Amino acid sequence: MSYELQRVARQASEAKQLAVHASRALNDLKRGAKSGLSGRDRFVRHALLRLLAAGRHGVSYQDVWKERYGERAVTDPAMTTVPTWAAELSATDVGEFLSSGVTPLALSRLAAYGRTISLAGISTLKIPYRPPGDPAGGWIAEGQPIPIDSLDFGNVMLSPKKAAAISIFSGELKKRSNPDIEALIDAALRADIATIVDTALLDDQPGSISRPAGLRYNVTAVPASAATDPVAAMRADLARLVGEIMAGGGTSPVVLVSPVQAVSFGFLPSFTYPVIDTAALDPGIVIAVDGPGFISGTATAEIDSSKDAILHEEDTTPLPIVAGGTAAAPSRSLWQTDSLAVRCVAEVAWGIPAGRVAWMEAVKW
The missing domain is CATH 3.30.2400.10 (Major capsid protein gp5)
Structure with a gap:
């Protein structure tokens, strides 16, 4: 009985992971985006996030990423170390x-x-x-x-x-x-x-x-x-x-x-x-x-x-905005x-x- 419960739990976990991946793919299709961004695209998006966050008090460029590109249906955290997942938050490209x-x-x-x-x-x-x-x-x-x-x-x-x-x-x-x-x-x-x-x-x-x-x-x-x-x-x-x-x-x-x-x-x-x-x-x-x-x-x-x-x-x-009056x-x-x-x-x-x-x-x- 215990073995059966473990097997069912494992299958449920696998189904959940499959649903997560499917959700990401569907969101990519809705935005017309590819799942794997090039280094050029990541660099440009990083600049864009900085630009869109400018002047919005209390809003960081990470918040803008969630608004524009974030996966709201996914529970696991965004990590810049994963190339297809929030990599735009780091200008390494x-x-x-x-x-x-x-x-x-x-x-x-x-x-x-x-x-x-x-x-x-x-x-x-x-x-x-x-x-x-x-x-x-x-x-x-x-x-x-x-x-x-x-x-x-x-x-x-x-x-x-x-x-x-x-x-x-x-x-x-x-x-x-x-x-x-x-x-x-x-x-x-x-x-x-x-x-x-x-x-x-x-x-x-x-x-x-x-x-x-x-x-x-x-x-x-x-x-x-x-x-x-x-x-x-x-x-x-x-x-x-x-x-x-x-x-x-x-x-x-x-x-x-x-x-x-x-x-x-x-x-x-x-x-x-x-x-x-x-x-x-x-x-x-x-x-x-x-x-x-x-x-x-x-x-x-x-x-x-x-x-x-x-x-x-x-x-x-270019000069300082004001120097010596x-x-x-x-x-x-x-x-x-x-x-x-x-x-x-x-x-x-x-x-x-x-x-x-x-x-x-x-x-x-």
């Missing part, structure tokens, strides 16, 4: 967010050919690499010693830097764009972060306490071909850039160009190496990077939102203008051994 979508960052596309590391909890990281030189070993006679290389390693230093952006939306966003609000947040965050990160990645500026060095920093441009025929000039330019990478110890170049130059690759359908086009490069500039030598990483992003802050609307040299201008009160702001701070770093980058400007194709 910044890497996948930056590398996906219609316009992934040039940093993310280049990182796909190199080495990617996590920067969580890291202040400074030294990554060794072997400089180009004579290979170790060789052909030897019987009983003779094997040649040994000195193995003097170099180091690439990575120190995470903060790429930060604030995106402003009108208060009507929550009222009139409910079906498309995630797409709007996605596009705004991606555009802001991409402009900051990719521009720094591809410029010629030195590193500082606030940013990593650009790939072109301390790298002298090689002359572009003087050939008048664009196709001949293109072939000569690319051969020169690839040769520079190989001479520096690289093995597999990746070419970065502006969208204007990317069109010309249609005339070289059999070009061997990967090509990345990005609006962060001015027309006429072409960069070659040793893909396997490129090292990059990201850490968990910090996302917050406000409806009450006062902002100095300046994209180059002088108010920064132009300023915006989010409360007065019924606006919302989302702030994203992402830790990013990159590096590459010396000799693994080559570039030229004023190409004729």
